[in-house]
Amino acid sequence: MTPMKYQGYAARIEYSDDDGLFIGHVAGIRDVIGFHGESVSELRVAFEEAIDDYLATCEKLGREPQRPFSGKLSLRLDPQLHAQVAIKAELSNQSINQWVVDRLGEAV
Numbered sequence: 001m002t003p004m005k006y007q008g009y010a011a012r013i014e015y016s017d018d019d020g021l022f023i024g025h026v027a028g029i030r031d032v033i034g035f036h037g038e039s040v041s042e043l044r045v046a047f048e049e050a051i052d053d054y055l056a057t058c059e060k061l062g063r064e065p066q067r068p069f070s071g072k073l074s075l076r077l078d079p080q081l082h083a084q085v086a087i088k089a090e091l092s093n094q095s096i097n098q099w100v101v102d103r104l105g106e107a108v
Contacts, residue, residue, distance in 0.1 A: 003027070006048050007055070009068060011035075013043065026051070028068030075100075 004011040004024070012027040022043040026033040035050040037043035058065040077085070089099035 004044060004047055006051050009033075009051050011043075011047050026054075026068075029066040031066050 004013065009029075010027045011024040013022055013024045015022055021036045021038060022040065023036045024034065024043060024047055031054070033050050033054050035043070035046035037046045055065055085099065086096055089096045092099055094102070
């Protein structure tokens with residue numbers, strides 16, 4: 001399953017049976033951006049409008065909009081695990097970074 005995306009933002013979507021609505025929030029940022037719709041097409045329109053409004057509001061206020069995920073991830077590892085990862089990467093003729101990226105890609 002792939003998430004609903006727009007302008008680099010992804011939606012976290014739930015369904016409320018009580019309200020008969022799809023309820024969405026933008027994932028991966030601290031600012032809270034919510035939207036809803038009775039159908040997937042309504043939800044898509046509401047999501048895009050919410051992102052457009054968020055970006056316009058940030059511009060109007062003179063602040064940078066938050067962006068989800070920079071592509072950088074810092075990890076703290078036990079030294080023994082770090083050594084094992086380094087050995088696995090070397091034996092695979094890869095950098096530690098590329099080896100970890102490949103393993104994470106396999107896991108998701």
